[in-house]
Amino acid sequence: MNRIYVDDVLCTRCGRVYEASRGCPSSGIPAGTAWEAVPAHWRCPDCGARKSSFESLELIYQRARCVLSGF
Ligand SMILES: [Zn+2]
DSSP states (O other), X not given: OOOOOTTOEEETTTOOEEXXXXXXXXXXXXXXXXXXXXXXXOBOTTTOOBGGGEEEHHHHHHHHHHHHHTO
16 A cells, blocks of 8 residues: 555545645646645635645544544
């Protein structure tokens, strides 16, 4: 399984994943742009959600592990 990077974030509205290593060239974000460096006015290209609607995949996986392990 690939390592989950903190920079990978999930749009909680539409499920799109932003990967820092890929960026989002179609919306003006070059590959390699860390999530923190993505401009605050950037919106999800699929559903228009704000940056605040995105959640770190690492946190989501940590929560999922807690649920699965019963803690
Ligand atoms: Zn979205």
